[in-house]
Every structure is written in C-alpha cells, then in structure tokens.
Amino acid sequence: MDFAGSSILSIQQFTRADVERVFSVADMMEPYAHRRKRTKVLDGAILGNMFFEPSTRTRVSFGSAFNLLGGEVRETTGFESSALAKGESLYDTARVLSGYSDVIVMRHPEEGSVAEFAGASRVPVLNGGDGSNEHPSQALLDLYTIQSEMAGRGRGIDKLRIAMVGDLRYGRTVHSLCKLLRLFDNVHVTLVSPSELGMPGEIVEQMRSAGVDVLESEQLESGIAAVDIVYSTRIQEERFSTQEEADMYRGRFRLNQSVYTANCEPNTVIMHPLPRDSREMARELDDDLNDNPNLAIFRQTDNGVLVRMALFALVLDVVDQVDAHASDVAWYTAGRF
Known part of the structure; x- marks a missing residue:
C-alpha cells in the first residue's frame, strides 16, 4: 500500500x-x-x-x-x-x-x-x-499486542493458536482480526460462541480458503485449552433488536481465574478489546483476573x-x-x- x-x-x-x-x-x-x-x-x-x-x-x-x-x-x-x-x-x-x-x-x-x-x-x-x-485500527493494535506478547515467549505470529470467545456475530473487532490473521502462516483459530452469535460464515470461509485452521465450538472449557491467546468479547447489546434478546446471551461465557487455571496453559495471554462488561449479570472477563500477569488488556490500550x-x-x-x-x-x- x-x-x-x-x-x-x-x-x-x-x-x-x-x-x-x-x-x-x-x-x-x-x-x-x-x-x-x-x-x-x-x-x-x-x-x-x-x-x-x-x-x-x-x-x-x-x-x-x-x-x-x-x-x-x-x-x-x-x-x-x-x-x-x-x-x-x-x-x-x-x-x-x-x-x-x-x-x-x-x-x-x-x-x-x-x-x-x-x-x-x-x-x-x-x-x-x-x-x-470492521474496526481496522483495533485489529492492528490487537495483532501488534499479540506479536509483542509472543515475542516474550520467543515466538512470532506464524503458528499462533487463538480462541475468540463471545459475540462473534456482531463484534467488529474480531471480524477485522480474523481478516488480518489470514495473512500469516499455520494459524489456528477456535471460535467459541452460542450458535446464534457465531462468526459470519463468509469470514470463516475466507479464513479457511487462506489456509487458517478454524474450529467452531459452543464449549468454553475445551475451546480455551491449548491456545496461546484467549480473546474475549462482550455481548454487543447495541446491535440487538431488544434488550431482552441481548440479555439471553449475557454472561454465557465467563472467564475468571478458576476457569483459567483449570483449562488454560500457564502462559495463555488474555485479551479483550474493551469495554469489558463488569455488571454482575455479565462479567465475561472477571475482575479476579486483574492480578494475572497474562492479562494483556491494558497493554492493548497502550x-x-x-x-x-x-x-x-x-x-x-x-x-x-x-x-x-x-x-x-x-x-x-x-x-x-
């Protein structure tokens, strides 16, 4: 360009x-x-x-x-x-x-x-x-963060294993990030969401056509095992026709310290585009992760x-x-x- x-x-x-x-x-x-x-x-x-x-x-x-x-x-x-x-x-x-x-x-x-x-x-x-x-600059800063976090482990973006969790249908940050990951080699993406909020089919097909290994799942625990990055997103309530419809999915996939310890590898990086929904009925990324050194959300914002x-x-x-x-x-x- x-x-x-x-x-x-x-x-x-x-x-x-x-x-x-x-x-x-x-x-x-x-x-x-x-x-x-x-x-x-x-x-x-x-x-x-x-x-x-x-x-x-x-x-x-x-x-x-x-x-x-x-x-x-x-x-x-x-x-x-x-x-x-x-x-x-x-x-x-x-x-x-x-x-x-x-x-x-x-x-x-x-x-x-x-x-x-x-x-x-x-x-x-x-x-x-x-x-x-789309949200191009968010995807670029997310990938820049991933590169920085992986460099600390002697790795690059190629061969990345990433799980994207939450509202993948309406979340423009994950749409753009998926498109960006197509440019790299041997990338493995696990998409964890309710079926109704799954990643748009055309984006999934574009990734697969570019050689990205894509797995779709509705199970949080298995979806976040054996990955380098867990990228959580909030329910995009402003995109739903009613508040009641959004509330059906709120809090469905909560990541807290106990879930992290039980299912993630010890150095799995936790990311989120923010804002995270800290209301009691949501908490897709719990406050008890704030002291986890692998929580990268504020490094993302920097x-x-x-x-x-x-x-x-x-x-x-x-x-x-x-x-x-x-x-x-x-x-x-x-x-x-």
Missing part, C-alpha cells in the same frame, strides 16, 4: 508487508508515546475526530496519538451535535469537514458509512468502526496509541521527519509504562 494520502477503511487493504510496516513505525513511536521525548512533526495539522457512536478508548486514543505527534484535535460526538441531525447527508458533511481538517477519524453505526463518507472527503479518512462491519500514531505518520507522510522535530519532555512522566 502507498500509505501517503490513503484512507484506512478496511483490513482488506493490507498485505503482510503493510502490516509489518505499520508495526515497524509503531516501534519508532514508543519514546514519544511513553513521554521520554516529544515531537512537533504535525504542528499546525488538524484531526477531525467524528464519533457518532459511544466511544472512550478509540476516540481518546486517536486524539492522544495525534496530539503526541504535535497536532490539534477537533471533535464531534453524537448525531445530536452535528448537522446530520438536521438531515444533512454524509456526502455534504464530508465535503465540508474535510475542508477544516487534514485527516479525519470517523465512527458510525451503519455498515459501509465510513467508506461512503471517505468517498466524498478531500482528506484521508480512518475508520474508527462502522456498525458491526499499544493502541503506538499503532494509531504510526497510521497518522504514514498517512500524512511524516515518518522520516518525526525525530527531526523531537525535543526533551519537561514534565514528570515516571511510573506509567
């Missing part, structure tokens, strides 16, 4: 070499993300952060990533605070706001909406999630800043200029990383 000036809308755009390029640049961003140095390479640039669905991590992570490169962020959150509430089309919104920004990140509840918006935009657009379709900084640097074509605009950090930064 020629990243400069490109919109990032789908994992389908990426080759393995593209993924490795993103990860290489993400590694370069570590001193800046961890506040050992600062850079003003994007001084004067403006990010339009447009989120029409609730978000904490993705929205703030993209904004922080842009700020850490020296840029400024302008935010629109929710339909009610935009002209879309007055009937304005995505086309018109894109034409207008791309005149105010150098790059735009967008999240929208409708599948394909971000691509539609990007088609009218005059600047690059990064997909922050479109309905239950890695999200690195990967999103890398995407901005690549799309705005400043990778080779980041260090030239660097200086020392003057404030207290110890203890966070």
